[in-house]
Amino acid sequence: MVYRSWFFTWLLRMRHRVGQGWYQIWQWLRLVWVRPVSAPPLAPATPPSLPRWRRWLQQLLAQLSRFPRLRAAPKVEQLPGAPTVTALPVVMPAPVLPEPTLEVASVSEGYEPHWLERLLQWLDQVLYVWEEKIRSFWHWLRGFWTG
Numbered sequence: 001m002v003y004r005s006w007f008f009t010w011l012l013r014m015r016h017r018v019g020q021g022w023y024q025i026w027q028w029l030r031l032v033w034v035r036p037v038s039a040p041p042l043a044p045a046t047p048p049s050l051p052r053w054r055r056w057l058q059q060l061l062a063q064l065s066r067f068p069r070l071r072a073a074p075k076v077e078q079l080p081g082a083p084t085v086t087a088l089p090v091v092m093p094a095p096v097l098p099e100p101t102l103e104v105a106s107v108s109e110g111y112e113p114h115w116l117e118r119l120l121q122w123l124d125q126v127l128y129v130w131e132e133k134i135r136s137f138w139h140w141l142r143g144f145w146t147g
Contacts, residue, residue, distance in 0.1 A: 050058075076082050113121075 077085065
């Protein structure tokens with residue numbers, strides 16, 4: 001005779017119980033349903049205590065509020081004993097005349113790139129070849145795995 005615990009038997013029959021439908025699940029939920037407890041009577045609300053840094057900041061702001069707030073500095077003309085400002089004379093700029101130019105027929109012979117530019121072009125080509133090889137290997141590997 002094989003001994004089985006009640007928990008093991010319950011686990012084995014769980015599939016059958018769930019398969020019987022939602023009615024059995026509802027009955028089970030009704031048994032274990034936790035009903036909410038009524039709320040306790042409300043007491044007068046007390047504000048939560050502030051953190052220490054917040055209390056320190058409030059004390060600092062209270063101490064600083066003793067001083068009058070600074071406003072924008074007055075204009076220089078409003079200060080007592082300020083010198084009178086005289087307007088500068090307006091000078092009209094002279095018209096700009098085009099400078100004489102010399103036109104020459106020229107032909108560009110070619111362009112020789114800088115050594116750094118040539119190095120970067122070569123590096124770009126090498127990296128492109130390696131990217132193509134890695135991509136083709138990856139596609140081969142995916143085909144090998146997936147069949």
